[in-house]
Amino acid sequence: MTEMVVSNSTQTTLFICAWIFVYISVTSRRRIRESELTNLRLQNSLREAQLSHLANQLNPHFLFNALNNIRFMIHENPHNAESMVISLSDMLRYSLEGSKKEKVSLREELETIERYLALMRVQLEHRLQVQMDIPASLGNYLVPPMILQMLVENAIKHGLDNRREGGTLQLSARLIDGLLTLNVSNDIADKARNTTKTLGIGLSNIQQRLTLLYGDSGQIHNNEDAQQFSVSVQLPGETQ
């Protein structure tokens, strides 16, 4: 009788063990698949952002205007023409290969923005005013590549370039309580803005990337009043 009880309890134990084994292997496999999926989604959205950025950057309007300006600058000021060629090639290189990383230093991102602004200054001249307020100490903090760059391009394309008198582009960065906040704002055209739709797609794409990289601590907000459009991006302050 006791023998039977013992063998019965061994059987139960064995059964429970087997069941736990199956349960753990199933759930862990599911967890692995889930994290693989998140990873894939992240890669996918990064790729998407790269593609849309590439399309944006190699936008024929920007590219051919830049080439046209360089061409005439050769007569006007050969030294300027040379630096324009360098800026354009560095920008194209960053677009084509530099953006494969998940994160870059804020310094690197700002270098590309400077090149872009240098080229746009030749096109827009006094119509483009830039106020940059970014403490040098934040240069080593990490940001996802091309987010800030995309916001700057949008600010010019949909904001300043639609105003005959041009306007001011403001760029700022702050580190508060371990959170890095980047802000891009620009003067807007008086006429109704007809480009909000594409702008919306760009912004939601950025939000998606931030969520995948940082979860709830990655945020993007935009704000618009009669004179200004501004976008701020918030992410955890990380250094290399």
Add this chain to the structure above:
Amino acid sequence: MKAIVVEDSRVAREGLVRMLHQFPELALVGEADHPQSALQLINEHHPDVIFLDIHMPGESGFDLLEKLDYTPRIIFTTAYSEYAIRSFDYHAVDYLLKPISQQRLAVAIEKLFAQPATSALQPSLDINSQIFVKDDDHCHLVPLASIRYIESCKNYVRIYFKDQKAFIKKPLNQVEERLPTRHFFRANRQFVVNLQAIVAIEEAISDGFVLTMDDGKQIEVSRRNALSLKNLLSL
């Protein structure tokens, strides 16, 4: 041949002007950095040809063309090929893509001198003539005298005749050129009216006149055109 250059980027504008200096057959009478300043220049100088950029801040080159009282020859200069098809609507002489080569520019200028201006090709019509209009599936043979007024709708015009209306795919400026000036009058930017179809003229609050047409439609005469209406209708 008088020419002006309209281009918002200074570097590009001055560069194009420098290139145009190679063509002594063109007399450059002005340059503008925006459609608004261009409009003043054009009204002042009545150039024969405009070298026109399309994408400019707040207003496009096409918007500028809609505001002109006559049809100058147009050579578009742009970084983008996407507007090429639309440029046909404005009877562009040529469509140059930036960066523009000196050779390509020479071809455009050759075309400019090879094609006589459209108005010289076609004499204006007699008031007793009829015009053929195909609007969708309907064909009309419209006696000019039966047209009450013609309305500009972007690149098209709509003609109102008898109790009907029909579209013609031509800008109002071009249609106006072919109408007999003693019978048809440009009341404002949007309307050309048949003088015979006016039943009443009243003074408007703002310097011009208001015409009442024989179908009851009221059309304002702009201050600028009021004087020529007075001349047309005086003894």
